[in-house]
Amino acid sequence: MGVVVELVESDFCPKCAVVKERVLKVAKDLGAEVKLLDPVEDAERIVDLGILTSPAVVVNGKVKFAGVVPSEEKIRKAIEEEMR
Secondary structure (H helix, E strand, O other): OOOOEEEOOOOOOHHHHHHHHHHHHHHHOOOOOOEOOOOOHHHHHHHHHOOOOEEEEEEEEEEEOOOOOOOOHHHHHHHHHOOO
C-alpha cells in the first residue's frame, strides 16, 4: 500500500511555502503520493481531520504536523513510519 501525504497550505501563508517544498522533496525521494488541500475547496476534509491551522502535514490520514515548519528529517521520519 502506498503512502499518501496531504498538505494543507494556502497562498497567503509564508510558512506553507517552506513546508510544501520540503514535503514535495521528501515525498518524491520516498515515492509517496502528495495531495495539496485547499482551505476553501477542501474545507470538509480539513474539518474531518480536525486541523485548525496551516501548514499541516497529514500522512495516511494521521495529522503529523500542524502550524509548525518541520525539518526535512522530521517529515521523512513521519512518512517512513507509515511505510512500515
